[in-house]
Structures are given as structure tokens and as C-alpha cells.
Amino acid sequence: MYHLDFKSDRPIDLIGVGRLCIDLNADQFNRPMEETKSFTKYVGGSPANITIGAGRLGLKPGFIGKVSDDQMGRFIVNYLENEQIDTANIAVDQTGAVTGLAFTEIKSPEDCSILMYRDNVADLKLSTDDVSEDYIKSAKALHISGTALSASPSREAVFLSLEYARKHDVVVIFDLDYRPYSWNNDKETATYYNLAAEKCDVIIGTRDEFNMMEQFEKEQKNDEETASKWFSHKAEIVVIKHGSKGSYAYTKDGSTYTSGTFKTKVLKTFGAGDSYASAFIYGLFNQWDLSKAMEYGSASAAIVISKHSCSEAMPTSDEIDQFMATATIQS
Numbered sequence: 481m482y483h484l485d486f487k488s489d490r491p492i493d494l495i496g497v498g499r500l501c502i503d504l505n506a507d508q509f510n511r512p513m514e515e516t517k518s519f520t521k522y523v524g525g526s527p528a529n530i531t532i533g534a535g536r537l538g539l540k541p542g543f544i545g546k547v548s549d550d551q552m553g554r555f556i557v558n559y560l561e562n563e564q565i566d567t568a569n570i571a572v573d574q575t576g577a578v579t580g581l582a583f584t585e586i587k588s589p590e591d592c593s594i595l596m597y598r599d600n601v602a603d604l605k606l607s608t609d610d611v612s613e614d615y616i617k618s619a620k621a622l623h624i625s626g627t628a629l630s631a632s633p634s635r636e637a638v639f640l641s642l643e644y645a646r647k648h649d650v651v652v653i654f655d656l657d658y659r660p661y662s663w664n665n666d667k668e669t670a671t672y673y674n675l676a677a678e679k680c681d682v683i684i685g686t687r688d689e690f691n692m693m694e695q696f697e698k699e700q701k702n703d704e705e706t707a708s709k710w711f712s713h714k715a716e717i718v719v720i721k722h723g724s725k726g727s728y729a730y731t732k733d734g735s736t737y738t739s740g741t742f743k744t745k746v747l748k749t750f751g752a753g754d755s756y757a758s759a760f761i762y763g764l765f766n767q768w769d770l771s772k773a774m775e776y777g778s779a780s781a782a783i784v785i786s787k788h789s790c791s792e793a794m795p796t797s798d799e800i801d802q803f804m805a806t807a808t809i810q811s
């Protein structure tokens with residue numbers, strides 16, 4: 481079992497920190513982007529997707545981030561407000577920075593990629609001045625995402641958020657969300673990821689993401705060794721995802737949990753991690769057994785990868801329940 485002390489008297493359940501961008505998903509799929517003529521616009525950014533997903537499931541979310549002072553920034557804030565997400569701590573950039581664009585290419589259900597336009601993006605201009613201690617103190621949990629560590633001043637804003645969270649007993653969830661195009665070099669990436677992970681209660685990542693973080697180690701760790709490394713810091717739960725092969729969760733008391741994946745008609749694979757994380761976090765808030773929380777995450781992921789968007793496709797709990805009632809889990 482695990483113990484996460486969510487302070488029940490706090491008004492906000494989960495504050496997301498970091499990237500707010502725009503997904504432009506190709507309308508013509510199963511072909512290279514060179515042959516694409518049109519895109520559909522959605523709110524994107526892994527932490528935004530996870531926050532939206534958590535809200536769809538009934539949690540009360542908030543967000544700490546920065547958007548561009550233009551139509552795209554306003555589109556993002558308006559969308560989050562329509563999703564009942566507290567946007568009071570989303571700052572508006574005044575330096576002329578722009579909104580990051582994630583062009584998605586769906587060559588086939590198994591061959592999807594993202595072309596990122598991230599020069600001078602507003603989300604990485606989030607600074608310590610934008611981080612409110614009182615706001616973080618009002619939350620049960622904080623969710624950070626690795627890409628926000630990729631540049632200053634966003635990096636310092638994340639570390640300050642972690643300090644406030646630790647000071648006020650806010651549960652911290654770290655979704656690794658490693659996006660190589662956002663970083664200068666692997667050593668810098670691993671350094672900041674490890675420094676942040678030491679302060680987190682729950683760490684969620686793929687095997688590859690943990691391997692990146694462990695590049696300074698003498699030899700590559702297996703999942704159990706990876707998990708026990710983080711239990712020597714603050715972690716209570718470590719989740720290691722293995723794509724279509726499923727996921728494993730480890731708790732400090734030495735227990736291991738696993739979940740298979742649900743059979744689904746895959747349109748695109750990206751969005752799996754964000755939808756998995758939002759539903760898994762929902763399970764933690766409900767103090768579910770980890771196997772149940774992981775299955776719920778897997779079901780949410782199976783729903784989202786069968787649809788065109790990430791954020792827009794995030795399911796409600798009714799949709800997940802309906803899906804699980806007839807779906808087949810493959811271990």
C-alpha cells in the first residue's frame with residue numbers, strides 16, 4: 481500500500497505547473513505532414529492535458545503557467561475556464577513571447593510524431609514572480625512536468641513551487657514528460673530531472689525517461705532498482721510505463737503492481753501518457769489500490785489514443801466506466 485496525505489480541507493485538488501501550448505493535429509492522417517493540408521486546433525501541453533483530464537474526472541484543478549498576450553493565449557485561458565479550471569495564476573507574458581505549437585503527424589497508428597515550434601515560447605518565461613505560496617498552500621497536490629525544467633526562468637519557478645509544496649505538505653506528482661527537442665544536452669536534462677525528482681512523492685515516467693535520468697549510474701537499472709533509488713528520497717510511488725506492454729508501479733513498502741493495456745482502435749499514440757496520468761492521479765485521490773488506479777489510467781489512455789485530440793478527448797469517469805465494462809485488457 482501507499483500513503484499520500486492529501487489535506488482534505490484545501491479547496492484545490494491539483495495544481496498543474498508548466499506548459500500551455502496549442503496542438504495542431506493533422507486532419508489528413510495516415511500520411512506524412514508534407515501531404516497535410518489542414519489541422520484542428522486544440523489546447524495542448526502535457527501538464528495542461530493532465531490538468532484538463534483530472535478536471536473531466538471531477539477533481540478541482542488549478543494551474544500555474546504563462547501564456548502569450550495574443551489570440552492563442554486567450555484561446556488557452558478561455559478553454560481552461562470552460563473546463564472549470566482555476567486560471568487565476570496563469571500569467572500573461574508581456575515580452576512578446578509566443579505560444580508553443582505542436583504540429584502532430586500521424587503517418588500510421590504506430591508511427592506518429594510531433595513537430596514542435598518552441599522558439600521564444602511564453603510557457604518557459606514563467607518566473608518565480610508568478611508562483612504564489614498562498615496558492616500552492618491552498619492545494620492538496622501539485623503536478624510538475626519535466627519540460628518546464630528545460631530553461632530559465634521556468635526552471636526556477638518549478639523549483640520554487642517544489643519548495644512551497646514541501647513547506648506546506650502538498651503532495652507532489654512528477655510526470656517526467658521528457659521531450660528531447662526542449663533540451664540542450666542529456667547531462668543537463670538528467671541533472672535537473674534528478675534534482676526535482678528528489679522532492680517528489682509520486683514519479684511517473686517511461687523506462688526510457690528513467691534511463692535518461694540514470695545516465696550517470698555505473699550500469700543501467702531495472703524497474704525495481706529505479707524505484708528503490710527514489711524511495712531513498714521522498715517518493716512513495718514510482719510508476720514505470722512500457723507503452724503498449726503496460727505499466728508497473730512500486731511502493732515504498734516493497735509492493736509491486738502491474739496493469740496491462742486495453743485493446744483499442746489506435747488513431748494516434750501520443751496523449752497516452754497524459755490521459756494515463758490524469759486517471760491514475762484520480763485513483764490516488766480516491767485512495768484506490770494501485771492496480772485499479774493503473775487500469776483506470778490504461779482505460780483512459782486507450783480512449784484518448786483512439787481519438788484525434790489529447791485534451792479534447794480526455795474522458796469523464798462515466799466514459800471510462802462504460803469503456804471498461806466492455807473492453808478487453810491484454811496483459
Ligand SMILES: Nc1ncnc2c1ncn2[C@@H]1O[C@H](COP(=O)(O)OP(=O)(O)OP(=O)(O)O)[C@@H](O)[C@H]1O
Pocket residue numbers: 686721722723724726727740741742743744746749750751752753754756777778779781782785
Ligand atoms: N497501443 C496502445 N494500446 C493500448 N494502450 C496503450 C497503447 N500505448 C500506450 N497505451 C497505454 O498508455 C499508457 C502510457 O503509454 P506510454 O507508456 O506510451 O507513455 P508515454 O510514452 O508517456 O505516452 P505518450 O505517447 O503520450 O508520450 C500505457 O501504460 C498503456 O496503458
Ligand SMILES: O=C(O)C[C@@H](O)[C@H](O)C(=O)CO
Pocket residue numbers: 499501502503523524525526527529582594750751752753754790791
Ligand atoms: O506536451 C506537448 O508539448 C505535446 C502535447 O501538446 C501533445 O498533446 C502530446 O504530445 C500529448 O502527449
